[in-house]
Amino acid sequence: MFFVLILCLCLNSAVCTMQILSLTSARSCGVCPEWSSILTELTANTSIDVLEFSPESNVMDLQSYGIDIQTLSLPSVWAVPNDTPPRIFSYPRTRGFLERWLSDAQDNMWGLITPLLSLEEIAKFEARFPVFVEILSDKSPTVDIAFALSQVGFGWYPQPPLDGPNGTLRRYGNNTIVRNANGQVFHNVNQSISTIWRQLLPGVLEEEDLSLEFVKEIVSTFTTGEVQLEVNGTLPMWWLGQLDEYPSTVFVQRPQLSDTPKTRTFRREMEFVTATVSNRTWLSEVYAGNVAPVVRPSLLPEDRRTGVHELSGDMLSEWIVEQPDSFVYFYNYDDQSCQNVFSETSEPVARMIVPENDHEIFTERPESGACVQFIAGRPVHVTLCSELKLVKHVDL
């Protein structure tokens, strides 16, 4: 478990005052009620004053703040800190980013990349964000993932250009310094931020960490797979090596629910389990398609065409044992384009309706209109049925 991130909103009216202008509509904006509710919740018990406007009543009053009401969208929010011109909310429209924006506004910050122009600003930045990425470069960086991670601070510390009046500097590339939720610091050279996302979190998460919005944002942004390690106690160290090998997979340690530890992973809609956490090659075998899942999409259609062997996901393994050199094509009720292609072939052919079926032997989920050729029991060629060439042999 690591520290929960908290962005502090202004609680002391003597220190900061800020007005928030909120434009919503109960009639013509479906998300407005929820948006208003979040804004009310975030500003409760703070010194932030929220003034509400709506097209049905007082939208014209926004003009007194210098806001052009001809180009408004719903919902809209502006901050008016210390009687300065209004600044419109421009972050992604999520609860996390609304909270971040309110916090930024109180610090007179109007962007997700904080320029670190003095040592005092660096100290302030590091004090404000428990988890941050400091970017050292001579040019202002573009950080797309800043718009996905509301609670991670991104700071830019400008560096001098390499060519100066007193000689050419040596600067060791573009650098990032990352401090994660456990206070660990990492240093990276010439790496995109999207490749170092795992530094933001502990290598192997605990299950309860996944309930944190901060973790959810990172996991949903950077991962497509999940490995669950059900074991009480310490994991073998070699699991840390798996982190680099599977950069799009999140590793989570969970309490052991039975007598034996388990490693569980999810791949597409298939679930794989082994009764150990000490098998170093198991995960690679799963991704190689050599491990049978405990759960696999498998369903035979009720309407089966006579003359074509219909397969479900569970039947595929047996089919390729019986027919190691064969074709399987994929279809759905709206697309049976492969049917005509294979109608005259003499090769062993089977078909599988998708997306109701899947199989671990395929590295990607089969799609309707494609077919795979098995040779010696292995899927060797995959193509669209429309691109198949039919060569006719004339018996002499």
Next chain:
Amino acid sequence: MKSTLLIGTSLFAAANALLPLKNFPVKGRNTADFDKTNVANPSCAFATLTQLLPAKTIDTYYASADQDLGYIGGLATRIQLSDYSGYNYYMRGETSTNLIKGNINGGWGAAIPLSKRTGVQCIEFEEHTLSHLQRGDAFCGRASSGIRMHGTTPSYIKGGDDSAGHDFAVSESVRFSVLDNATDLCASATYMGPDGIFADSSCSPVSSYTLNQPTNTPNGISLVIRSCTDNSQGTTCTDTIGSQTFDVAIASTCGVSGGANGATFSIGSVEEAFVWYRYERPEYTITTTTSPTSAHPVIISPSTGPNSVNHWLGDVLFVQPKQVVYAPSTSSSLDVTPLYVTSATASVSFGSTKNGNEVDEDVAVCAISQGVDDGFNELNDAAQTISARCTAELDASVQLNANTLTGCNPGAFLRSSLVQFARIHNTHVEVGTNATAYQGSHILGYQMESNGAAAKYAAIAGLTGNGNTKTDEWQCEETDKCETGNPFVVLHYGEHADMYHTDVEDQENGNVERLSVSTSSGRKLFINPATLGDGDAAVAYTYIIGYVDFGFGCFQESGIYATTLIDHGGSRRLGATAPQKWETHSQMIFAGGHHVDI
């Protein structure tokens, strides 16, 4: 007829029997650069920018004057590099093409430990030559500092301890400041190197800084230009200390070549220098006016530029009043001139006591608090053996010439507060005081009682009456609550008053009838700022300021006595009739003091 199917373009990859076909891209990843398993220093740890470059990495402050010693002031630039393990530090001046490494075996042959990558550059001005014993620890360059400038031979830069220093003659109008690059600032030897003037010595540091510097650096040279003009107030000189720029570069020893080694590098040759920090100090000026009637300078303007240095009290801190601000006459029947006030003086002096006995002031070694090792006193060379306690004393007096007044009874009063501050803010701002000479008017006098700085501090501390003190409770101005002002303790509050009557004898020659009112706080022990509490335990400075509210005038009525000049019957004094008793009156406030780095 049979048909054979030929496969065209692959749509999705088929699984390989042994290896995951969908391997993950490694291109663009450059983990070898800082891979701990492949570096010169495998135990290195990484640091954040704040750890590498603390907010006070390079800081400038103004060392205030000491009017008693003729010390005009100085400008200190402190350089303190982080000693975070796993990194090498380099510095250079703006014009240098070389980087000097901060922790190397080289230079003068001494190994500079990681914990001492700190230096102080001092640029100082003295009205005359001070011995190293005269130079208090509060000075920019400390008691035996190597580099300073003195007024009697303004073309000289003087080596620290007079017995060991060397003088370097330069042109009359151009002076040098020096970035000390020795193992310590306090010089036992000073010499002209190929790139500048260097001091080499050993002594204890200024404040909490350890005084070591990257070796052989030529980067401290800064032109100091003096221009003087004579005017009605005396001679006004402006010393302009040129701007300076320092570059700091940091390289990780976790790199493949360990962050580079050696002493001096060309700017482009340091491997893994990934952080560059530039510090720019703007031009700084000190303007002084030396009055022909006063031996002491009056600091008019301590700084220029919005980002120059910390704002110290400057123009009010060491102003010795040379003339009295008087009120205009309110009655034509009186012929009041400024001459009726012949002097108004005030001063704050410092010393120490040991076992109840006063210690020679020249031995400026004393502790802020009881005990020899209180963790605050780093003012001296022998911190472990200090037994003397630091003291401060406020003295003030006003003298009237009764001969110039006719038809009324002259009187004067003093209120004085000796105040110790704990500096918790970057600036010396004393909130709620009016510590400037006050131009009186006919409605002033006692009506301004609550506006006087001395009375203000006494009122906040809840002190009334002569000789009261409060040493056990830090105070904040009521409305500010120390948000911007510094907490303080009133070490002494005094009230003195007297009236001229015919029974006051001529002090001089029978022709001039004088009335003198004086006050003295006596020596008061410093309060340890650590008593401020845990939350402010990091207080870096304490300083003393004396405030005196002068009041003087002439009563037309008879029957006015000293006891009625100062009392606390505010309702009477603020009423409609009481001020009218003063036919003429003035009030001014003096603030004099001294800062002490601890």
